Amino acid sequence: MSEYPKVEIREGLVSVIVPDLSKYIVGNRPEPAHAPVFYNPRMEVNRSLSTAIINGYIGYMNKAGITICEPLSGTGVRAVRYAREVNGVSRVIANDISERAYELIRLNVDKNGLNDVVSVYRDDANNLLLRLAREGGCDVVDIDPFGSPQPFIENSLRAVRDQGLLCVTATDVGVLSGKYPIKCVRRYGALPQKFPFRFEVGIRILISMIARYALSMDYGIQPLVSFLDGHYYRVCVLILKDRAYALETLRNLGYAYYRLSTLQRGFIPGYPIPTNTRYRLAGPLWIGNLWDAEFLMNHFMSNVKDYFSDRAREISKLIVEEALGPNIPYALTTEISRDLGRELPINDVIGVIRGLGYQAVRSHFHIKGFRTNADLLRVREVIIGK
Incomplete structure (x- = not known):
């Protein structure tokens, strides 16, 4: 060789x-x-x-x-x-x-x-x-x-x-x-x-x-x-x-x-x-x-092994959660925080949206990304109104 x-x-x-x-x-x-x-x-x-x-x-x-x-x-x-x-x-x-x-x-x-x-x-x-x-x-x-x-x-x-x-x-x-x-x-x-x-x-x-x-x-x-x-x-x-x-x-x-x-x-x-x-x-x-x-819930997750890296196991969980969200492109917290003067943490944004009765899940595509079927302008108004 x-x-x-x-x-x-x-x-x-x-x-x-x-x-x-x-x-x-x-x-x-x-x-x-x-x-x-x-x-x-x-x-x-x-x-x-x-x-x-x-x-x-x-x-x-x-x-x-x-x-x-x-x-x-x-x-x-x-x-x-x-x-x-x-x-x-x-x-x-x-x-x-x-x-x-x-x-x-x-x-x-x-x-x-x-x-x-x-x-x-x-x-x-x-x-x-x-x-x-x-x-x-x-x-x-x-x-x-x-x-x-x-x-x-x-x-x-x-x-x-x-x-x-x-x-x-x-x-x-x-x-x-x-x-x-x-x-x-x-x-x-x-x-x-x-x-x-x-x-x-x-x-x-x-x-x-x-x-x-x-x-x-x-x-x-x-x-x-x-x-x-x-x-x-x-x-x-x-x-x-x-x-x-x-x-x-x-x-x-x-x-x-x-x-x-x-x-x-x-x-x-x-x-x-x-x-x-x-x-x-x-x-x-x-x-x-x-x-x-x-497929993800019933066949994929059961095959994610303990010996995989932390990153591999983390991505697995994120995509399974995201797959349950709506088929609408993800949004960013920066988009709805634009007039607020500060950026809300993503979990707070998801909490507000779910409180309004809509779906919201994190997106693995971006650290500030989330997937929702809510009207984002309305979400922004609710957040600013707080």
């Missing part, structure tokens, strides 16, 4: 060899992209929650003996964790085009005694996905690239079986949430806006991109879990290879609007053309639910 500094780390129930990131410092912090094989310790939350999601999916769909494909494996830590921590997995396919990554994946598979479960390949990700599609496909395809997942979505949809699960990470949060709008138009075919809920706009654009690829194949999608964690989005959607589900998916595409004067926000149906153009719009994007609350 080609030599470079390595360390052994423990994550979940496995121990793996990874590049020593202390040797790849940029601006006083480790830079995973500079290491010979990509490994980001901050993605532990993503990897841990993904094991819980896939374990939940197996129970939800009553599956057994599933095959999971990870076409962009890096060090192999995710594939090895799936092989060890997912109950009812019969095969994990790990792949990376890099020779160094391929060598490291094989080392980590062998180190954890998983040679009978994990198959390791060195191929272009899209080539592998097309080959798997020809061979009958996989139950779960997990796309976790460095940057945009867009180049891999079409062939992932081919490789995932009917009623399979497609898990997608996007680390270009800035592009999706409005920092680089023209790049978002080029890459995702949608226009973001710097609305107060722009981080929700971003994840809905990501889901709509997956949905539009699926629609072109007469497939439908159903999001089970969606979340933002710092620098990345993560979505896990059921792929339903049936024209009836494609028609249902089409009804869940539209646009988001926001009016500063009234603080109104919401969704307008209609794809490719919105049914209402009086507002400044973001989209096209997914206007349906970001979560399946029944």
Whole structure:
């Protein structure tokens, strides 16, 4: 194996060899992209929650003996964790085009005694996905690239079986949430806006991109879990290879609007053309639910383990609570505190709204975010009147 500094780390129930990131410092912090094989310790939350999601999916769909494909494996830590921590997995396919990554994946598979479960390949990700599609496909395809997942979505949809699960990470949060709008138009075919809920706009654009690829194949999608964690989005959607589900998916595409004067926000149906153009719009994007609350409560939470990091367990609780809220874009405490001279704590705001008889839950998308079906101008008047 080609030599470079390595360390052994423990994550979940496995121990793996990874590049020593202390040797790849940029601006006083480790830079995973500079290491010979990509490994980001901050993605532990993503990897841990993904094991819980896939374990939940197996129970939800009553599956057994599933095959999971990870076409962009890096060090192999995710594939090895799936092989060890997912109950009812019969095969994990790990792949990376890099020779160094391929060598490291094989080392980590062998180190954890998983040679009978994990198959390791060195191929272009899209080539592998097309080959798997020809061979009958996989139950779960997990796309976790460095940057945009867009180049891999079409062939992932081919490789995932009917009623399979497609898990997608996007680390270009800035592009999706409005920092680089023209790049978002080029890459995702949608226009973001710097609305107060722009981080929700971003994840809905990501889901709509997956949905539009699926629609072109007469497939439908159903999001089970969606979340933002710092620098990345993560979505896990059921792929339903049936024209009836494609028609249902089409009804869940539209646009988001926001009016500063009234603080109104919401969704307008209609794809490719919105049914209402009086507002400044973001989209096209997914206007349906970001979560399946029944899946989260009955199948996901029971698979969130004690050995996950505090952050992983915290996000789990937040998204389950948020999934029970209304499907209306989140608001910020800064919006309703604007004329108050001070900013009310979020729990106080939620208490006021619930006191008025409306729904209100915290949003994990922003530390000051909450989801409500109340008229925000009325809430602001009540708060100022206090």
